[in-house]
Amino acid sequence: MYRAGIAGATGYTGIELVQLIHRHPQMEVGWITSQSSPGKRLSDVHAVPWDYPLITLEEALERADEVDVVFLCLPHAASIEPVRAVKATGVRVIDLSADFRLKDARAYERWYGVPHTAPDLLTEFVYGLCEINRAQIRNAQLIANPGCYPTSVNLALYPLAKAGWLSPLVIVDSKSGVSGAGRQTKLLYSFTEANENMTPYNIGHRHRHIAEMELILNGARANGQPYRFLFSPHLLPVNRGILSTIYVTVPEGVTEADIRQLYHETYAGEPFIHLLPPGQIATLRHTVHSNRCAISITPADPDRPDGTEYIIVATLDNLVKGASGQAIQNFNIAVGLDETLGLL
Structure with a gap:
């Protein structure tokens, strides 16, 4: 024990x-x-x-x-x-x-x-994004648990970056439950201010979590220039959950079937990655109170099946896969246990 x-x-x-x-x-x-x-x-x-x-x-x-x-x-x-x-x-x-x-x-x-x-x-320190850095996490003594926003964005985009299919400009629109701010008494997070409201903050190239997106995705890119992120986080009037909507452009000739095959190959056997089928879009209910990350892939224009613009949506629970659940997953991997212990 x-x-x-x-x-x-x-x-x-x-x-x-x-x-x-x-x-x-x-x-x-x-x-x-x-x-x-x-x-x-x-x-x-x-x-x-x-x-x-x-x-x-x-x-x-x-x-x-x-x-x-x-x-x-x-x-x-x-x-x-x-x-x-x-x-x-x-x-x-x-x-x-x-x-x-x-x-x-x-x-x-x-x-x-x-x-x-x-x-x-x-x-x-090993950066503990489990699905990407599993080999480095094994036997690691010092592990840095990733941030909640970057976990959603990096898992959503890693396959495209690794394949060289991710456009240089990445536009990310994310929403987080109020618990993402921690247990503090700042006015913005009070019930009256947050309820029936949605507040953007640190929009553009300002939020500190961009550094982790650059760390993973620029490190994974197959070729070309570093990615540039425009990141717009919002405070959502719910207790927990993160939903990241990401707008990307892929190279000409890359089809939706190609993208889906890429994601299935990248995350084959991953117990906590939930790739949704065509026609389904990830929601908070796919993941809250779990260690899962749900990912949906949607062509931007249904009238252009050969188009290059796609919308990737990733959701997770900011307190579980975005924090404590991933910490337990990291521990399980590091000591050689089944990484799903305590998380299913």
Whole structure:
């Protein structure tokens, strides 16, 4: 039985991890932390039946050798020093923040607005996009869990990029449930502001998750110039879920049948990729409360069956496949377990 430590267990991704670990036949909770509620029990903070004591991060780091893996569900820029401390003990780390997703400290500072204080560790982390980097994840000790938006976009577009069929300009329109912002009290995320409303934010080439799209898709491209992303995220008045609508142009002569065959070959045997048949479009209900990513492929103009414009839609649950579920999937792969354990 593997024991897990969870730093930041009272946030949305943290409590999701606790719930997933309780479903996992070979994992159990070792300790959990909360900076806002130390000394309380988990059942005092969330409506759950588990009375785990909430300890401080400092105490947890002193007890790092009591667990087999530490999941860091901390704000951006808060994971760096805990990673150093846990790494020194030899315990596996899966970081759900953005602190180790990028390989370049300058890129991190550009997108996150603060200097990276452990650039020496960046290259030691594996980017944990399971379906793309499975070989690198096996036996990895340091894993950077991908962001929720990039997981949807990268899984949706990776086959086209790898084949050299993805147009240089990629237009992405994404919507996220309010839980994607974390458990915070900012006015924008209050019920009155979010309900019966939809709010775009950081539109264009501004959102920090573009860096992860560039990391995976520019790395996968078969030829040609780097991709340019126009990314428009929106706050959707639902609790959870991400829906990304992506507009692409493929080369002349590439048919819908060719694209579908490419996706089926790329994701053959993938337990969490749901490729929808012609005529179906991915929705939040295809994926919420699951570790699946649903992908639909639709020609833009039904009157031009030989056209080059397509609309790819990808959906997932931002708290599961976009965060805690993928973290469990990463752990399963890293230690050699069936990667679906605790997730089906």
